[in-house]
Amino acid sequence: MSPNFLLLQAFTGFALGAIYVLLAVGLALVFGLLTVINFAHGAMFAVGAYIGIFVFGLTGNFWISLVIVPLAVGGIGLVVERVLVRPLYGRGIDYPLLLTFGLSYVLLDLIRILWGKQGLPFDAPDALSGAVDIGIGYFPLYRLFLIALTAALLVGLWLFIDKTSYGLVIRAGARDPEIVRVLGIDIARVWLMVFGIGTGLAGLAGMLAAPLQGVFPEMGTPALMVAFVITVIGGMGSLVGAVVAGLLVGLAESFTAIFAPQFSQLSMYVIMVLVLLLRPQGLFGRAGLLG
């Protein structure tokens, strides 16, 4: 097995990891601020893929879909937070989780009603099909695009959270919402926005994953599992943790796929169990955050 082959496989892992990172960052962002675990995160991933197909069918333009999907799914997220999740704040940490679990059932069936039970194909746009020589061999252009887009989004998100005044409010809200409220900031609106951003990222991840794996109503369930496992590995609510763990899981999956294909689905669980045994708070988790 040549080093170039292994390096290419690593790139495949990064591309896979890029999708996982987007999914997990959305989940971690919402959790870090609202301490809400969104069980409908996987369903939002599927909704994103289907809206992508819908918009692509209308416009025939991949790039327009790429812009509309996160906005549309983020919009759904805003409604969900405002109408369903907000009444549950202060009522125990389990309730938003239970509610979004119920919501995932509803969204799944709505997808089936609107688009049918069969899977649909979704091709990468012509501009991104084919492969390019990246020095170590030919690599699919679309996967390269995934890596680049995710990197760009992460930089953007980091700038937003770390450098803008709105980001300052978000960070303050994650640390102590009470004080932020005392300082006269409407924290509820910040929560709303962050929930929207989180679900929007899930939707975007769904659309980006569509050309790799196809689109089917139940695609959200494995996505939710991956997002959860990554969150546990990386540490609850840690954005850095989500990025590192997402890439780690992507790499592990793509390498076990060559050496022991039947175990590639299991690789991430093995990592999770190891992390739980050695560092239960996760790689980047703060010990004691919510216990």
Next chain:
Amino acid sequence: MTAGHLVLPGTRGRRLVDAIARHRVAAAVAGLLVLPWVMPYQALAVNVLVYGLYAVGFNLLYGYTGLLSFGHAAFFGAGAYGCGIAISRFGVPWPPALIIGTAFAGALGAVIGGLAIRTRGIYFAMVTLALAQCVYAIFYQWVSLTGGENGLRGVNAGRLLLFGWQLDLIDPTTKYYVVLVFVALALWLVSRVLDSPFGAVLEAVRENETRARACGYDVRATKFLSFVLSALVCGLAGSLMAIHLSVVPIDTLNYTTSGLVVMMTLLGGMGTFFGPFIGAGFFVVVEDVTTLYTDHWQLVVGTIFMVFVLFFPRGIWGVILQWLRP
């Protein structure tokens, strides 16, 4: 106070509830004895029985100990596969197979519980879910033993000569009452556990973990025991399901089966003795009725569940209790 004197409004209802609470196992069994005649058909009654027991096991952990597991399909499924594999692959008669299935689920509960109780709060739900999904993936891949995607077939319990008494599990009525015997035993056991000092510690951990620890209770051991006990009860339910259906579908282990028990317990009333059965009955009937009209029962069930989470978090039995005992 003699009857008829100074009966305050609502007192009679309260007395009835108190009497039922005192003899809760007998009351539950009495209700379950007549269930087959209330249900539209008998297979549905067996479903209520088995899912009800599954929810009782789950409720022990969530309702009484306060640990929300989203991975109980692993134990229900482990029971079903343990019992099913013993019967179909090794020709074990069904009574010892039930014990094998239950023990297997308990062992798996010790492994998953041991890992999961290292975490707390919302983390716990995610870890149990992910570990259960891992079990699902293993059983899915291990086709030679489990039948993989097609599920395990040929779990035929059939006839059994018990103390000179012919038991034919093909007959739905016999099957219902045989299953009920095991359910009643499990209920009695759970009721004893809840009434014991250990049961009080469970609720203490639920109400305030730090205080329970400060009082000198070993919180970790309590959680672990509660987890394993819960897995055993769910494993028995799964074993009974395998005998009831004669097959074990792979979905028994899936995420949806974990979600199912969460829904049933919350709909019925978590942390109450009767809630799990009421929730299971409600769920089974709603699912059965909606599938008559539409394929999209998940939409209906999901919506009902959201309404309960938002407005009736105590569940059906919890609301009734609140109404009778204000």
